[in-house]
Amino acid sequence: MLEFFASNYALNLLILICIYVILSVSLNLIIGYSGMLNLGHAAFFGIGAYASALLALAGYPYWICFIAAVFFAGLGGAMIAYPSLKLRGDYLAIATLGFGEIARAVMKNWVSLTRGPLGLPGIPKISFFGLTLTTKFQFFIFALIIAILVVLFVSKIVKSPFGRVLRAIREDEIAAQAIGKNIKKYKVIVVITGAACAGIAGSLFAHHITFIDPTTFTLMETILIVCMVVLGGVASIRGSVIGATILVLLPEPLRFLGLPTSMAAALRVMIYAALLILLMIYKPNGIFGEWRFRHAKSKEAL
Amino acid sequence: MTKHLLTIKDLDSWYGQMQVLHEVKMHIDKGEIVSIIGPNGAGKSTILKNIFGLIEKRKGKIFFDGKNIIKSKPENLTKLGITYVPQGRSVFPNLTVQENLEMGGFIRKDDLSEDIESVYKKFPGLKERKDQKAGLLSGGEQQMVAIGRALMLKPKLLLLDEPSLGLSPQMKALIFEKLIEVNKDGVAMVIVEQNAKMSLNISDRAYVLELGKNKMHGKGKDMLRNKDVAKLYLGGG
Ligand SMILES: Nc1ncnc2c1ncn2[C@@H]1O[C@H](COP(=O)(O)OP(=O)(O)OP(=O)(O)O)[C@@H](O)[C@H]1O
Ligand SMILES: [Mg+2]
Numbered sequence: 001m002l003e004f005f006a007s008n009y010a011l012n013l014l015i016l017i018c019i020y021v022i023l024s025v026s027l028n029l030i031i032g033y034s035g036m037l038n039l040g041h042a043a044f045f046g047i048g049a050y051a052s053a054l055l056a057l058a059g060y061p062y063w064i065c066f067i068a069a070v071f072f073a074g075l076g077g078a079m080i081a082y083p084s085l086k087l088r089g090d091y092l093a094i095a096t097l098g099f100g101e102i103a104r105a106v107m108k109n110w111v112s113l114t115r116g117p118l119g120l121p122g123i124p125k126i127s128f129f130g131l132t133l134t135t136k137f138q139f140f141i142f143a144l145i146i147a148i149l150v151v152l153f154v155s156k157i158v159k160s161p162f163g164r165v166l167r168a169i170r171e172d173e174i175a176a177q178a179i180g181k182n183i184k185k186y187k188v189i190v191v192i193t194g195a196a197c198a199g200i201a202g203s204l205f206a207h208h209i210t211f212i213d214p215t216t217f218t219l220m221e222t223i224l225i226v227c228m229v230v231l232g233g234v235a236s237i238r239g240s241v242i243g244a245t246i247l248v249l250l251p252e253p254l255r256f257l258g259l260p261t262s263m264a265a266a267l268r269v270m271i272y273a274a275l276l277i278l279l280m281i282y283k284p285n286g287i288f289g290e291w292r293f294r295h296a297k298s299k300e301a302l
Numbered sequence: 303m304t305k306h307l308l309t310i311k312d313l314d315s316w317y318g319q320m321q322v323l324h325e326v327k328m329h330i331d332k333g334e335i336v337s338i339i340g341p342n343g344a345g346k347s348t349i350l351k352n353i354f355g356l357i358e359k360r361k362g363k364i365f366f367d368g369k370n371i372i373k374s375k376p377e378n379l380t381k382l383g384i385t386y387v388p389q390g391r392s393v394f395p396n397l398t399v400q401e402n403l404e405m406g407g408f409i410r411k412d413d414l415s416e417d418i419e420s421v422y423k424k425f426p427g428l429k430e431r432k433d434q435k436a437g438l439l440s441g442g443e444q445q446m447v448a449i450g451r452a453l454m455l456k457p458k459l460l461l462l463d464e465p466s467l468g469l470s471p472q473m474k475a476l477i478f479e480k481l482i483e484v485n486k487d488g489v490a491m492v493i494v495e496q497n498a499k500m501s502l503n504i505s506d507r508a509y510v511l512e513l514g515k516n517k518m519h520g521k522g523k524d525m526l527r528n529k530d531v532a533k534l535y536l537g538g539g
Contacts, residue, residue, distance in 0.1 A: 161408070164397075168405055171394040175448075177356070178388065180380030180409040180455065 011136040013248060015208050018143035019201045020244035022150045024228035025237055026197030031226070032235035032289075033158050034190045035170030036084050040076075040096035041225050043103035044195040046217030048073040048202025050107060050114060053123045053212055062126045066203050073199020076103065077192040084191050085184050100222060107214040119213025126207045143204050150197050155237050157193070166190060167235075220269070227272055231279060233289025242287060247272070306365070307332045307490050308353065308459060313362035315345070315352055315514075322348050323514045325362075330459065331506075335481070335491045337522060339498040339535050340511035346494040347389055349511070350461045353492070354386040355379050366459070380409065383458035387465065389494075391444040393451070395437025399428055402436050402447050406454030414454065421450035424483060442473035446480065453484065460484070460491045466500065478504055498535045502526045510535070 004010050023045060030038045048069035055065040076099075083095040107114050114120065126133045126142065133139045157163050168176040169183050176183050206212050228247050232239025251268040259267065279286065306329040315323035322345045330336045338346045351357050353364060355376045364372050366382055374382070394402050403421055407414040422429040425446040431439060436447050445465055452460055465481070466474040478500050485491055485504075495501035502508055505522030510531065518531065525531050 164401075164405065165408065167396065168394050171396055172388075172392060174356070174386075174388045175392045175394060175451075177376040178354070178380070178386045178392070178452065179405055180377050182375065182377040 006137065008136050011140050013252065015136070015140050015143045015204075017245050017248045018140070018147035019204050019208070020225070020228060020248050021147045021241050022201040022204070023198055023225045024232065024240040024244040025151055025154050026194045026201070027225050028229045028232075028235065028237065028240045029154050029157065029197075030190055030194040031229055032233075032240075033163060033170065034166045034187065036187065036191065037089060037093040038080070038084070038096045038191070038194070039093050039219070039222050039226070040080055040100035040103070041194075041198055042217045042219065042221035043100040044073040044076050044198035045202045045205070045221065045225075046103060046107060046212075046214070047076045048199025049206040049212050049217070050120070050202070051199070052203035053120045053206040054113070056124050056207065057120060057122070062128045062207075065207075066200070069199040069203035070196045071199075073202060074192045074196035076199075077195025078188070080195075081188040081191040084187050097219065097222075100217075100219060104214050104217055107217065114214070117213060117215075119211055120206075121211045123206050123210045123212070125210075139208060143208070146200060146204060150200060151237060151241065154197070158235075158237065162186070224272065227276055230286055230289075231275065233286030236286065236288035239286055239288035250275070306330065307334075307367065308492075309363075309365040310349070310353070311363040311365070313349075313352060313364065314360060315348055315357050315362075316359040317348075318359075321514070323352070323360075325515070326511070327516055328509050328519075330490055330492060332458075333485070333488055333490050334506045335485050335493065335504055335522075337498065337501045337505040337508040338492065338494045338511055339496070339501070339508060339525075339531075340517070341534070342496070344511040345514040346496075346511055347463050348514075350386065350463050350492065350494055353379075353459075353461055354384060377409075380455055380457075383456070384461065385452040385455050385457040385459075386461040387445075387448050387452050387463065389463035389467065391441060392448045393436035393439075393444045396435055398433050399436050399439070399447055400432040402451050403454055406451035410455070417454055417456070421453055424453075424480065425450055440473075442469050442477065445469065445473075445477055449477075449480065449484070453489075457489055460489050462491060462493045464494055464496065466495065466497065474500060496535075498531075499526070 023041065027038065027041045030036050051072040052065040052069040055068050056062065080096050080099045084092060087095055108116050133142055165176065165181050165186055169186055173183055224247065228243035229240055231246060232243025251271060254264050254267055308330040310326060310328045313323050313326040314321060326349060338349060340346055348357065352360060355374050362372065363370055366384065371379060394405060397405065403418050404414060407417065427443065428446060428450065436444060439447065466477050469477065481491065482504055493501050493505065502522045502525050508520065508522050508525045509516060510518035
C-alpha cells in the first residue's frame with residue numbers, strides 16, 4: 001500500500017489532484033460564490049503555465065516565475081473583469097469562452113514567444129532558496145502545501161464579510177446595490193483573484209509536466225474544471241476539493257484496459273458527460289452545493 | 303429648489319435607443335409620502351431607478367438635500383440617505399432573515415443590534431423566523447424583510463417599487479399600515495403602485511405618469527376623488 005503511494009504513478013496523480021483542486025476552488029469562487037458564469041478558466045491556467053515556463057527557461061529563479069504566473073494570470077482576469085461587469089448569465093459565459101479561445105490562439109500563433117504548437121519542452125525543476133525539488137515526492141509536498149494555502153485563502157475569503165457580500169450580489173444584484181455596496185468593485189476583485197489562483201495552478205503544472213503546449217488549455221479543460229465545481233457543489237469549497245479528486249481519478253482505470261489513446265480520450269469525455277447528466281438528474285446541487293444556477297430574473301436586466 | 307428633500311428637473315431617460323422618460327418633473331418634501339401611479343410601462347419603476355442611480359443614459363437634474371445627484375452611484379446615494387426596495391421579492395433568499403437585516407446595515411460601522419430589534423418590533427412575526435432562509439417566507443413576510451433591510455440604513459428617503467404586488471388584500475393592508483408607521487418616524491417615501499387606491503390613501507401627494515410624461519399631480523385624497531383617475535387607475539372605484 002505504502003509502496004503504491006510512493007510510486008511515481010500515484011505521486012503523479014496526487015500532484016494532479018493538487019493542481020485541479022486549486023483550479024476548481026478558484027473557479028468556484030467566481031462561479032459559485034459570485035454567480036458569474038466564467039468559461040475562460042483554462043486560459044488563466046495556461047497564461048500562468050506559459051509565464052512561469054518562459055521565465056524559467058530564460059533562467060529566472062522559481063520565485064520570480066511563480067509571481068509572474070500569478071501576475072499575468074491576474075492581468076488576464078482584469079481583461080475579462082470588464083465584460084463581467086456588463087454581462088450576465090449566458091452572455092457572460094459566451095464572452096469568457098471567447099476570451100479563452102483568444103488566449104489559446106495567442107499561445108498557438110505567437111510562435112516567436114511560445115514556439116506555437118511545438119510547445120515548450122524542458123521546463124526546469126523548481127528550486128528556491130538553494131533547494132531543488134528533484135523527486136516526485138518533494139514536488140508533491142510542495143504542490144500540496146500550495147494547494148492547502150489556496151484552499152485556506154479562498155475559504156477565508158468566502159467566510160469573511162467580503163464573501164457575504166459576494167453571496168448577496170449572486171442572489172440579487174440590485175438588492176446588493178440597495179444596501180450600498182459597489183458591486184463592480186467586488187466583481188473585479190473576485191475575477192482577478194480567481195484568475196491569479198489559476199495562474200498558480202498553471203505554474204505548478206508547467207514545472208510538473210515539464211512540457212506545455214496550447215492543446216492543454218482548451219475549452220475542454222475549462223469544462224472539466226466546471227464539472228469538478230458542479231459535481232462537488234456550487235459554492236462549496238469542500239465540494240470542489242472532492243469534485244477535483246474524483247474527476248482526476250475517475251478515468252484512471254481506463255488506462256489498464258489497454259485501449260488506444262485516441263479511444264481512451266473519447267471514452268473519458270463520454271464518462272464526464274454521463275456523470276454530468278446523472279448529476280443533473282439526481283443531484284442538481286452537486287454533492288455539497290447550496291445553490292444552483294437558475295434563469296436570471298427578468299427584473300435584473302438593466 | 304433646496305427646500306425640497308428631492309427635486310427632479312426635466313428628467314429624460316433611455317434604455318438603449320428607446321426614450322422612456324420625457325422631461326419628468328417632481329419633488330418630495332421631508333417626511334412626505336408621495337405616490338407615482340400610472341399604467342403598465344408608463345415609466346414608474348424607471349423613475350425610482352433614476353433616483354437611485356441605476357440608469358446610465360439620462361439627462362436632467364436630480365437634487366437631494368440641495369445636491370445634484372445625477373452623477374451619483376447607488377453606493378454613494380445610500381450614504382446620503384436614499385434606499386431602494388426593488389419590485390418583486392427583493393430579499394437575499396439563501397440568507398436568513400437575521401442575515402438579511404445585518405446585510406442591510408453592512409456599510410454601517412456602529413452596532414446594529416438595537417436597530418435590528420426595532421425592525422423585529424415593527425414587523426412582529428419576523429423574529430420567530432429570524433434563522434429561517436428568507437426565500438422560504440411568505441410573500442408578505444419577504445416584503446417586510448426587504449423593507450426592514452432598507453430601514454437598517456436609517457434612510458431619509460425610501461423608494462418602494464410596488465410593495466404590495468402579489469399580496470393578499472389583508473397583507474396589502476398590513477404593509478401599508480407598516481409604511482405609515484415607518485413614515486411617522488420621519489422617513490419620506492416614494493411609492494410606485496399600479497393598484498393605486500391604498501397607496502393614494504396614505505399619500506400626501508401623488509403624480510400620475512403616462513407614456514413617460516407627467517400627466518397629473520395633486521393631493522393624494524383629491525386624486526382618489528378625481529373622476530379621471532378613478533376611471534383609469536382605481537378599477538372603477
Ligand atoms: N431594462 C430595460 N430594458 C429595456 N427596456 C426597459 C427596461 N426596463 C423597462 N423598459 C421599458 O421601459 C418602459 C417603462 O418601464 P417601467 O418598468 O419603468 O414601467 P412601469 O411604469 O414601472 O411599469 P409596470 O407597472 O409594468 O411596472 C417600458 O416600455 C418597458 O418596457
Ligand atoms: Mg414597474
